[in-house]
Each structure stands twice: as structure tokens, then as C-alpha cells.
Amino acid sequence: MVEPIRLLLVSDFTISGWRPFLTPEFKTIVAPFGQAAATLMDGNSEIWRDQPEMACVWTLPEMAVPAFGELLEHKPVTLANVLADVDMFATRLHAAANRVQALFVPSWTLPVYDRGLGVLNMSPEVGPAYFLQKMNLHLAESVREQGNIHLLDAGRWLSLAGQGATNPKLWFAGKIAFGPAVMKAAAEDLKAAARAVMGKSRKLILLDLDDTLWGGVVGEIGWENLNLGGHDPVGEAYVAFQQRLKTLANRGIALGIVSKNEEEIALQAFDNHPEMVLRRDDFVGWRINWRDKAENLAELVSEVSVGLDAVVFIDDHPAERARIGQALPDVLVPDWPTDKMLFVQALAQLDCFDTLNITAEDRSRTAMYVSERKRRDLHKGVQSLDEYLSSLDLEITVEALNSANIKRATQLLNKTNQLNLATRRMTEAELTAWNETENQAVLTYRVADRFGDYGLTGLASLQFEGSQANVSDFLLSCRVMGRGVEQTMLHVLSLIAERSGATVLRARYFATPRNVPCKRFFDEKSGMSLEEDGDQARYSWDLSQPLPIPYYLRLRDPGQLLGDGPNSLIVATL
Amino acid sequence: MAGRIATDELVKTVASALQSVAPDVEDISAATPLTGEDAVIDSVGLVSLLVTLEESLQQRLKDSPADQQFELPPLLLQQESGEGSGKPFRTVGSLAEHIAELVSSNP
Numbered sequence: 280m281v282e283p284i285r286l287l288l289v290s291d292f293t294i295s296g297w298r299p300f301l302t303p304e305f306k307t308i309v310a311p312f313g314q315a316a317a318t319l320m321d322g323n324s325e326i327w328r329d330q331p332e333m334a335c336v337w338t339l340p341e342m343a344v345p346a347f348g349e350l351l352e353h354k355p356v357t358l359a360n361v362l363a364d365v366d367m368f369a370t371r372l373h374a375a376a377n378r379v380q381a382l383f384v385p386s387w388t389l390p391v392y393d394r395g396l397g398v399l400n401m402s403p404e405v406g407p408a409y410f411l412q413k414m415n416l417h418l419a420e421s422v423r424e425q426g427n428i429h430l431l432d433a434g435r436w437l438s439l440a441g442q443g444a445t446n447p448k449l450w451f452a453g454k455i456a457f458g459p460a461v462m463k464a465a466a467e468d469l470k471a472a473a474r475a476v477m478g479k480s481r482k483l484i485l486l487d488l489d490d491t492l493w494g495g496v497v498g499e500i501g502w503e504n505l506n507l508g509g510h511d512p513v514g515e516a517y518v519a520f521q522q523r524l525k526t527l528a529n530r531g532i533a534l535g536i537v538s539k540n541e542e543e544i545a546l547q548a549f550d551n552h553p554e555m556v557l558r559r560d561d562f563v564g565w566r567i568n569w570r571d572k573a574e575n576l577a578e579l580v581s582e583v584s585v586g587l588d589a590v591v592f593i594d595d596h597p598a599e600r601a602r603i604g605q606a607l608p609d610v611l612v613p614d615w616p617t618d619k620m621l622f623v624q625a626l627a628q629l630d631c632f633d634t635l636n637i638t639a640e641d642r643s644r645t646a647m648y649v650s651e652r653k654r655r656d657l658h659k660g661v662q663s664l665d666e667y668l669s670s671l672d673l674e675i676t677v678e679a680l681n682s683a684n685i686k687r688a689t690q691l692l693n694k695t696n697q698l699n700l701a702t703r704r705m706t707e708a709e710l711t712a713w714n715e716t717e718n719q720a721v722l723t724y725r726v727a728d729r730f731g732d733y734g735l736t737g738l739a740s741l742q743f744e745g746s747q748a749n750v751s752d753f754l755l756s757c758r759v760m761g762r763g764v765e766q767t768m769l770h771v772l773s774l775i776a777e778r779s780g781a782t783v784l785r786a787r788y789f790a791t792p793r794n795v796p797c798k799r800f801f802d803e804k805s806g807m808s809l810e811e812d813g814d815q816a817r818y819s820w821d822l823s824q825p826l827p828i829p830y831y832l833r834l835r836d837p838g839q840l841l842g843d844g845p846n847s848l849i850v851a852t853l
Numbered sequence: 854m855a856g857r858i859a860t861d862e863l864v865k866t867v868a869s870a871l872q873s874v875a876p877d878v879e880d881i882s883a884a885t886p887l888t889g890e891d892a893v894i895d896s897v898g899l900v901s902l903l904v905t906l907e908e909s910l911q912q913r914l915k916d917s918p919a920d921q922q923f924e925l926p927p928l929l930l931q932q933e934s935g936e937g938s939g940k941p942f943r944t945v946g947s948l949a950e951h952i953a954e955l956v957s958s959n960p
Contacts, residue, residue, distance in 0.1 A: 293897055295897050296897045296898055296901050299874070299876055299877040299894075302877045448907075453901075458905070459901055
């Protein structure tokens with residue numbers, strides 16, 4: 280059973296009514312009423328002793344930003360006055376954010392029943408709605424650099440709740456600012472955000488074809504007669520659904536197909552239909568045959584090297600959805616509308632894809648997976664593993680942690696589970712600080728082959744203690760496992776350690792439910808000796824020579840980390 | 854006589870309102886306690902429940918035939934004035950009965 284996350288709630292209104300909506304994912308601690316500022320600023324106060332892992336600071340704009348309160352009373356106030364108060368509030372958030380893994384801040388809202396100044400509501404001089412938008416935007420800019428403060432779109436919650444969003448009776452009776460419908464929507468978004476922080480976003484959507492991606496059964500009517508596009512409302516709805524899927528792919532959510540069909544007939548539809556938005560190269564893989572969908576899905580997921588808990592399955596047929604839900608409970612199988620014109624809405628409402636960043640590598644993830652599919656096809660045509668690996672023309676580029684790669688490196692550190700030695704989780708600020716500490720260094724590894732660039736997929740860190748060099752972190756994306764990258768990472772670490780004068784390289788493995796592949800690598804393929812076995816196994820290598828690098832790999836060191844220049848990571852003072 | 858609403862229907866209405874303010878409460882029945890030591894909600898939850906109930910019942914009564922419409926006395930004010938510390942607000946079932954009496958007693 281997963282432990283609930285300790286969540287501190289800080290507010291200037293009665294927020295305890297939110298707690299029932301936050302279980303079971305969170306165990307909530309509520310800061311004392313009326314002490315939001317003090318709670319944020321005073322890290323020694325008792326409320327912080329429970330060491331909450333995350334916090335949510337939900338305030339009313341007229342309380343948190345006093346100048347805005349004066350604006351609402353029609354006192355003369357300038358935008359500069361208001362933004363100065365926003366800056367003060369941001370300072371408090373920064374103070375609190377240093378004590379938690381993530382700090383969530385719902386954006387400021389006004390009661391939905393309040394017309395404000397009507398036609399003047401958006402006036403840059405006096406309009407409350409105008410000022411409120413400026414406040415929220417300014418706050419978003421002010422907290423951006425911190426890295427672990429995340430603003431949540433509370434305006435959307437109030438829109439969803441409609442008239443029931445705010446009720447003056449709740450306020451007068453109990454200083455309750457929002458109705459239960461707002462609380463429900465807020466809880467759903469907070470849980471989605473927490474999943475993003477924990478690296479548990481879904482990464483792969485597997486789709487049925489007939490009456491899911493297009494109207495009609497392609498094997499019966501041929502691709503020419505599919506209902507897709509045209510001037511038909513349902514046809515247009517299918518196109519919009521495909522466009523929305525493509526949008527998700529553009530930000531790093533991979534797409535795949537699991538369909539009961541003749542493969543060639545189905546693929547012809549992708550190749551030939553003029554209104555098809557998605558084409559073959561938009562899919563990282565497919566299983567199109569007459570076998571059981573659960574078996575097909577499990578096989579495809581294994582091929583793509585993601586966990587079942589990273590997968591969403593979409594199928595118009597309730598029986599197929601039930602089959603997957605029952606056979607593979609870790610796969611998310613959302614209820615799906617029978618009305619095709621609501622498919623795009625159903626997809627847009629899914630909250631399982633939230634991430635904290637969208638990096639350039641996320642955007643190119645589909646292309647990377649497609650390249651991987653082509654590599655698998657190549658593998659089928661070669662005789663031995665060595666022959667296959669040699670034919671890939673693999674190249675690994677090692678770089679120090681820097682401002683250009685910190686976001687991706689942090690994402691990798693927090694999302695990688697299987698090949699992860701110590702499973703340390705850190706924010707950008709924490710990782711940067713660790714790297715900048717004397718006798719410690721973080722290295723990143725980019726992998727490419729003749730089919731394409733996998734991107735930044737490896738991270739390792741080294742810490743010197745006397746004549747001993749310790750591998751503090753060692754992690755690799757599962758999509759490049761088993762190609763010698765792991766050995767190359769260790770080779771680089773051992774080179775730096777050996778040239779720095781260390782006599783032994785050590786690595787301590789910390790067992791988790793998911794990182795058995797890492798132990799298997801260190802036991803069987805790393806070349807290091809096992810000194811102590813068990814859940815905290817320890818490995819060592821005598822640094823009289825570096826660990827070997829596979830013969831078929833090329834190592835690039837553009838920053839000369841391994842040389843004698845100013846960027847060298849060789850520690851001169853051992 | 855104002856429109857009657859059967860008590861068991863009102864139990865469902867109260868249960869549904871309770872579910873909307875306290876989704877973590879399971880197996881809601883007429884016996885589910887709303888006040889007292891074993892209450893499934895705290896005082897804040899009770900306020901939210903009563904306001905939510907008032908809204909949904911008021912709407913329902915407005916939708917009734919014209920000769921059966923009336924204004925439901927605010928449940929929240931009754932609770933605040935101390936009537937809620939007694940039996941009517943003790944359980945889901947007692948609250949449903951109380952509402953049924955309020956509705957049927959209106960001339």
C-alpha cells in the first residue's frame with residue numbers, strides 16, 4: 280500500500296472541509312486559521328515539525344494582497360502598489376518552498392456571483408478582474424525560478440462548479456470560501472500535480488482503431504469509406520480527436536495501437552486516407568491482429584519499455600475496456616463516452632498526463648520511440664547481439680551538469696525507477712547545490728545511434744571521500760538499457776576517480792520494489808566486485824585501471840571533463 | 854398541504870448531499886451519524902452539508918406545482934440556533950425526517 284503524502288494546508292479561510300476530498304492520497308495537516316503569513320515565514324513553528332512533504336497555500340486575493348483589498352473598496356490604488364504586495368507574498372512562498380518537495384498555490388479568484396464593476400471590470404485603471412489577472416501573472420513570474428512552486432488554475436475549478444462555486448452562507452457560517460464542487464475539482468488537480476512531482480504521470484496511450492480513431496470497421500468497408508473528416512459532424516469529431524492526440528504526442532505522450540484487425544488493411548488507412556491526421560510514424564508501436572487485446576497490450580508495453588502504470592487504454596467498446604481493466608489493473612482505462620462527438624472532451628479532461636516541465640526531449644519522444652521501433656526491426660534481421668550492437672554505431676556524450684541540462688537531468692533523476700542505484704529524488708535547486716559542493720560532481724550522458732538521438736538518458740554522480748570515490752547516483756532510462764551505456768557510464772566515473780588519485784571506486788545499491796534490474800546489472804555486468812550483498816549491496820573496483828568501455832561504443836567529451844583543462848572534473852586535491 | 858416528499862427519498866437526498874461534501878465517507882445509510890462523538894463529519898462539514906441540502910431542496914420545491922411551493926426554513930439557521938444540537942441533526946435519517954416534517958407541516 281502506498282504511503283499517503285504528508286500535505287500541509289495553509290489558508291486564510293476555513294480549509295478543513297477540503298480534507299475529505301484529499302484522501303487517501305494525502306495525509307493533511309492544517310495550519311492554524313488566520314496565521315498564513317506566520318506559518319509560511321516561521322520554519323521553527325510547530326506546524327512544520329511533522330515535516331510535510333508538500334504544501335498547498337490557498338489564499339483569498341484581498342487577504343494575501345492588502346492593496347487589492349483596498350482596490351475592491353474603491354480606494355485609490357495603483358497596479359504598482361498591488362504588485363508590490365504580490366512580491367511580498369511571493370517572498371513568503373519562497374521561504375516555505377525551501378522546506379518541502381513541492382508547494383502548490385491555487386491562483387487567486389473572485390466570487391462568481393460578484394459582477395464587480397461590470398463594464399469597468401477589465402479597466403487597467405480600476406478593474407478588479409484586470410488587476411486580478413495581472414496579480415496571478417506576476418505571481419507566476421515571481422515564483423518561476425524557485426522550481427518547486429507550482430501555480431494551479433483555480434479559475435477553472437470555479438468555472439466547473441458554476442453557481443455553486445461560492446456561497447455567502449458558507450462564508451458567514453464558517454468562513455468557508457468555496458463550495459464542495461470547487462473542493463472536488465481542486466482536489467483532482469492537486470492529486471494530478473502530486474503525481475507529476477512523484478514522476479507518476481502516464482506516458483503512453485494505446486488506442487483501438489474502428490469507431491475509436493475513425494468511424495466504421497476498416498476491414499469491412501475499406502479505408503476509402505471510413506467516416507473521417509468531410510462535412511459530417513461525427514467525421515469532424517474523429518479528426519478533432521486525432522488532432523488532440525497528436526497534440527499530446529507533441530508534448531511527449533507516446534501513442535500506440537491495439538486493435539483487432541488485419542494489420543495491412545488497417546495500416547493502409549493511415550497511409551492513404553487524405554483526412555487522417557495520425558500517420559504510421561506517429562505511433563511508437565502496434566499490435567494489430569486477432570489475438571486477445573490484453574496479451575497484445577502487455578506485449579507492446581514491454582516492447583516499448585514502459586511500465587503498465589504508465590499506460591492509458593482507450594477503446595469505444597465497453598467489453599474490451601472491461602477486459603483490459605480486469606486483466607491489467609495497473610493500466611488506466613477511462614470510461615469512454617458512446618457519443619463520438621464527446622471523444623475530444625473526454626480526452627481533454629484526463630488528468631493523468633500532468634508533468635512539471637515540457638522539455639525539448641519530451642517533444643521529440645515519439646520520434647525517439649519510432650527510431651527504437653526501427654532498431655527492433657533491424658535486430659530481428661541480425662544474427663547476434665554483438666553484431667546488432669556494433670551495427671547501431673552508438674555514441675555517448677558526457678557532459679557536466681549545467682544550466683542547459685539541469686531541467687532534463689532533474690526530470691530523469693525523479694522519474695527513473697528501474698535502473699536507479701540509490702533512487703534519490705531532488706529538486707533542481709537541491710541537485711544544483713549538491714553538484715556545486717566540493718569533491719562532488721554530477722555527470723549527464725546523452726546517447727545517440729545511427730537511427731537517432733535518444734537524448735539525455737543517463738546520470739551519474741561521484742563523491743570523493745579521502746582516497747575513495749563513491750558513486751552516489753547511477754541511473755539510466757530504460758529505453759537505452761542493455762546496450763553498453765551502463766558500462767560506459769561506469770568507465771567514465773572510474774576514469775575521473777583514477778586520474779584524481781582515488782584508489783577504489785565504490786557503489787552502494789539501495790533496494791526499492793522497482794530497481795531490481797539495477798542490482799542485476801551491478802551483479803552480472805558492471806565488472807565491479809560484490810563486497811556486501813543484500814538490500815544495500817556494496818560494490819567496489821580497484822582503480823589501478825579504469826573499468827572497461829565496450830569496444831563498439833564511441834565516447835565524446837566535448838567539455839573536456841576528462842582532460843587537464845579548466846572544465847576538468849579530475850579532482851586535483853586528493 | 855405543501856408537497857410531500859417521502860422520507861426514504863429524503864434519506865437518499867441527504868445521503869447524496871453528504872457524499873458531495875465528504876466523499877471519503879463510505880456506506881452511508883439512515884443511521885450514519887452527523888453530530889456527536891462518532892460523527893462522520895466535523896462542524897465545518899455539517900455547515901457545508903446543510904447549505905448544500907438547502908440549495909438542492911429549495912430548487913426542488915420551486916420546481917413543484919405552484920400550489921405546493923414554499924420556502925424551506927433555513928436548515929443552517931436552525932442548526933446554528935441550537936436546534937441542531939438536538940435530535941433532528943443527529944443522523945442522516947433523523948435529518949431526513951425533520952425535513953419531511955418541515956415540508957408536510959406547511960399549510
